[in-house]
Amino acid sequence: MYDAFAGLISQISGFMYSYLLIVMLLGVGLYFTFRSKFVQLRLLPESIRVVGEKTGDQHSVSAFEALMVSTASRVGTGNIVGVANAIAIGGYGAVFWMWLIAIVGGATAFVESTLAQIYKKKDPEGGSYGGPSYYIQAALKSRVLGVVFAIALIATYAGGFNMLASYNLISSFTSYDFYASAGTFTLGGKEYSVVAVVGGVILAILVAICVLGGGKRIVKVTGVLVPVMGVLYILMALVVMVMNLNMIPSVLGRIFSEAFDFGAMFGGAVGFGSSAIMQGIKRGLYSNEAGVGSAPNAAAAADVSHPVKQGLVQMLSVFIDTILVCTATAMMCLCTGIDIKGGLEGAPLVQASLATTFGAVGPYFITFALLLFAFTTLLGNLFYCEGCLNYIANRKLGSVPMTVFRFIACGLVFVGAQLSFDLVWDLADVLMGIMAIINLPVIVILGRTAMRALQDYMEQRRAGKNPVFKASIIGLKEKTDFWN
Template sequence: MLDTLYNGFAGLVGTLNDLMYSYVLIILLLAAGVYFTIRTAGVQVRLLGESVRVVSEKSGDTKAVSAFEALMVSTASRVGTGNIVGVANAIAIGGYGSVFWMWLIALVGGATAFVESTLAQIYKKRSAKGGSYGGPSYYIQAALGSRSLGIIFAIALIATYAIGFNMLASFNLIDSMSSYHFYDTLVTASGAHLLPIIGGALLALLVGICIFGNGNRIVKVTGVLVPVMGVLYIIMALIVMVINAGMLPEVLRRIFAGAFDFKAIFGGAAGFGSSALMQGIKRGLYSNEAGVGSAPNAAAAADVSHPVKQGLVQMLSVFIDTILVCTATAMMCLCTGIEPSESLKGAPFVQASLEQTFGAAGPYFITIALLLFAFTTLLGNLFYCEGCLNYIAGRTISHRQLNVFHAFACVVVFIGAQMKFGLVWDIADVLMGIMALINLPVILRLGGTAMRALSDYMKQRREGRNPVFKAKNIALKEKTDYWN
């Protein structure tokens, strides 16, 4: 009976997933990205150097979050298990061409990320405790006058990050251990594996120890772990590429050939869901989250003199996530010569690739990297959820209420470790898609405000000034907490 219900639910979620990404989200994501790229004159390329300069600026308020700290929180959520497992899945299912479509969705998505984070800064709210907060729910209410839609988005975000993404991060970490010998030795008399139970419980306990405190602890922990984690991972990828340098020309040739192969684009007999186009866009979106509406929650917390500064910083986060970290995974997998296939997907694909280069130490490195990636993802995700809980309540929720939510989040982490591959990925994709379906039309409608802010920023930069924003400079009608 339980198996029947499980299979029925899994089938329903899978069907919804295919419908959303086959017909709606691909068009909406690409259209929004191309539109904002044109409107901003390629801000993600043109001002990449400026974004690097801005991220080093210090906050003048000791109680506020700096631009760099906000970048680390959003990057902690973006740079996660999806950068390892998600990329490996896309290649295993969609082939070499999936990498190109991940690059493309990141390239055009950088402009989308810029717009949504700039809007979050413009409409951010002042906290009574010092600092600021905000996100899509707040700019939906301030600019569109719809608190009900803001609440719907907040609920979607909590479901996506506290349930969908946190279950997936937990599953991916435990799944990375399935390739080890001890995984099959830890079984019950009935043949059920014990590692998901033991590992899920330990991960839930570790997360609980960290999060039963205030939000600043999350910022501090991720601020230390994310740079170390990302740099070590990229260094390892570079070593693999140098050792297998002779493979690089053929790998690049197959990436571009696969991306524009008719069968790769439309999926052939396997269907559109397994195509390079579909897999590249889905895994690219899951990884960099541009347009989903998550990063604006972190962007709104930053203390900057002009909203465009944080828009540029969050645009940089997309570059770090996909162009650097996802490419690192792709090259680690493909430069070793192991052919992608659906039978070898997820963490075992990356582990097998590194084992071929580094021997037995390779899989252990990936497991350790996944532990760090999963941990920082879990923390960054809950940072977003707390802000949305406050929005729904219309106030700062009590410490006791927050602890109840944190306890629920720890239970979800444990449950995620017990789930199966197909369902846990489909749930995450569907919930993320719902967020994007709400946020993308909103920022398309409000994009003009971000464009005027960008023009104001560039005008001040050309005059040799450190840009300072005032709402009247862009004829903003809505009253704001910071810029009036």
């Protein structure tokens, strides 16, 4: 039964990313890139400026805090394990396609988060909330589709992504002697690792302790951990690059040459699933989530004077995730000269790469980084889920049902640690793909609204003003909760 289910999920994943999502992601990203006149590059300095703006309401989430929550979800175990897998399977060229999906995805992230701000709803406590489900219902008048998207998000983040984060963390222990010496046991015909079981229990308990404090605690915890985590990781990558400076020209040369090598691009004899394009796009999307419809849930909670400000902030999050953190992983693997086709993948590949430079310290650092990455990912993901649960219920859920959900989510954290490599990755890819298939056509339909908001923002900036949004300016008078 387990093998049959794993095989089915693998086939679905292969179809989605071979034929459907590659066209949708690149097509929508390029469409908004040209329509916005390269907003992700043109307004990158502006996005950095608006991150520092403060909120005047203690009940609201600032632009920086919203950036940290979305970055906590984006910057996760996929930035280490996912990038290593992409390189091990797709080769050097996969890095280029990750870069490309991030650059074009920046425009997509801008649009979806701007829309989330425009159509956000008022919180009784004085804050705001929203996301794709809300702009689907408000603009397309379809609560049914909004509920379908909310269910897909909960399944993806509480299930697929959180199980994957748990698995990726536990997999980093396989390179240590104690993992094998601890042994295994068989239950119900399936073999389980003692370390995976014990580690899964500990991780689930730690997450439960944190999330039982509610969404505000999630914001506070991620606001502290994400900057520390990201800076430490990038600094380590810079040290590796400096110590292997002579390797960088050849590494960059292979990234670009193999990205456009026909065999590497399309998989050659091993098939498209192992190609640089497929691996780069799958792991790039998993890492930065542009177009998936997750970050808009955090964007809608921010207190800003103009929706475009939060669109710019979430656009910046995509660059932080892929251009900085994913590139850091790629360079740590490739600059050390380790054989990326030598049989290692995921966390063990990165650990082996760092071991060539730092000895025994390298693997320990990756385990520590994965612990922080996994923990902040688990917390940020549950922040998204709770908003969608409230949407499905059409009210703010009480403490009892929300507590039940949190315990179930923590149980899934334990389950993820026990799954196999192929199943846990394919399941996350499929669930994430379902979200993108719903969200991408919706933001194309609503793209005109986001572009009008961008035009209004730029006109006010050129006039030397701090942009303030009015819904009536773009023809949405009385159609939004906040901007009238």
